[in-house]
Amino acid sequence: MVKKISALLLTGALTLSLAACGGGNNGSNASTSEGTNSNTTKSSGEKKVVKILHWKQENINKAMKEINDAFEAANPDYKVEYSTTGPDDEYKQAQRARITANDVDIMADLSGMRLSPQDWTPGAKVPDWQQWIDSGLIADLSGQGFVKNWNANDIEKAGTYNGKVYAIPTGKVAMSGLFYNKQIFEDNGLKVPTTWTEFIQLNEDLKAKGITPIGVAGKDVWPLKLPVFALQAKILGGGDQQKWIEGVWKGETAYNDVEAVEVLDKMKTLQDNYMIDGFMGIDYASAPAIFATGKVAMLADGSWDAPTIATANPDLKFGYFPVPATEDAAKNASFVGKYDVTWYVAEKGPNKEGALKWMEFFSQPENYTKFVKAAGFIPTQDNISTDSEFIDKELTPYLGDFELAYEIMMINRTNVGEHLAAEGVHTEYLAPGGEFKTAQELADVQQKEWEAAAPK
């Protein structure tokens, strides 16, 4: 009997500790994923170390290393410890582990400040950055001289909280465009479409010539959101996305109202007819190659991927245009996007003073120019010349009414269902891959999930 009980207890303890391994021990797993990539060791004598945390993105990492070397050369007392982790979720884990351990001085965030709860969003979750600021982990940059180097509007939109500057957004990217192969367009006498009808006609023309119109990396799911951002920004609320988002919280608009269904329906049209066969099987890393080798005429991707495409095929002539969401050509002619790499300085890090010095160095126009050129971002400092034909000729004409994307503006309800999770409308659930035969069916489920997640 004793043997039996002890065996039970032992298995109980074993399973409990296994379950605990999966959960509760606050981020201890996370710390194993990073730290191995730091390009310097701590054995730098009397030098003061500045710890910078960033994610892996080859072109940007290279520029960062150059800037760090220049910083060390100009400030011999300092040593930069630049560590990188895998992107997205892996990076988020590292961020949490390092900032809560006060083990970082400068930290990049994946975008500018966003998703802060408003008075019309009862019960919404407070985003990480805001909790960090509220707990005094992030340094206030308001008084710093280098803040003036940056475009005041961008700082206001993406780096200011409660009237104080806490973050520096280092550039903008367009998300709602399609890369197009200029050679294919030219050979077939096609031009960049400006309305939805022209766009469909263009797709039909390409199909008639036996050319697959659009490639997209469906396997990663999120690239499907990119063309949808264009549709959402131009269609929802009659082109006033903010109004629609507030409306959906207040019950004035809905996920199954005419505009929201139109968004899903237009994306369904593209998915069903014009996207490459088996697009749900293409992963994000291989998508640029499919476009660069001419297998598809257009690629739904963000402007940040232009350097990758250029590397995949240096001879390729390509452009980028916004998905024309409506019949109003003037309204269609602007990009939807987001702020990219945004720096935060840790208040309680090991070397705040050095961190501010680094930020000051980074903010100098000549250093920032190096960074923004390598990153392929749209600059957030004024009078920066990027010498990039792609930015000057393909992006700048559409930057007049630059708007933030749905995923940046949408404040989600806590515990919202999977068809609306992660600030998206998830067109992967549409047939043939998913279970919903029509846009309306998916929209109805989304509205139901939205209502079910209402705060009680």
Next chain:
Amino acid sequence: MYPFGKGIYRYVPFLLLLIPLLLYVVFYFGPSVLTVIYSFTDVKNVPGSSMSFVGLDNYRDVFFSGNSGERWRSIINTLIFMFIVTIVQNGVALFVAVLINQRLKGDYFYRAVFFLPVVLGVAVVALIWGMMFDPMSGPVNMLYEWLFGYKDMFFASFSHAFGYIIFVQIWMYMGYSMLIFLSGLQSVPKDLYEAGYIDGTNKWQSFRHITFPLIAPSFTVNMLLSIIGAMSTFDIILATTDGKFNTRTMAYDVYKETFRGSLEMGLPSALSVVQFLIILVFVIVALKQTRKREVEY
């Protein structure tokens, strides 16, 4: 009878035991108990933030909120995963172990081959099968097209992805179960078979009445390991589909809510506790059932 001497030295063994016990309490048992406590609070992964008890709110969020349907599906997925993996993995492993135990030529080679996936580890296995199952250019799809004129989306298919993950999991850990069975088989005394042979048993009878009861302890170990292992699997899911395409299990949800969700730790703790209770129930049932079969000759 006093290996550590008399007097005060009698306590040395207990002192030495204290070290692993302390490590166990600090790094295993303590966090486990804290997880249970956390599940009733709104604790956040932010230093200096306040914490208060919120009763059963986290459990209500698990079972009665906007996305509870998905949570139930995760539980059902976990059970499907556990049953199929436990039954198929152990069935195949026992079959292969018996075959290898026939002392056929090159048994060491087969043993190594079947055990190899265990050594490779999850990341490598996921990479291998990611390439094998590549919908655009993978060899398996070429085979499918040649045989059935049909192409699959594999890890990007809402209806099939989970099945493929189960297959990969079994492929990966079958060798481990096989090895445990094999060691059990090799410890069965030969003279029992000889005695059976004299009494006129056929092959099936000698397996059913001699081998099977004697390897029952290996069977118990394998059952428990696969049940606990399968129910707390999240790594292979993370590495293949990342929970997309209806492939989430409870363990994956715990991981996701802890490290990628909000900074609040209450909900993932509650999920952990629910997961633990479900595992516990199945382990107790399995233990009772398999213990019954164990015999000693």
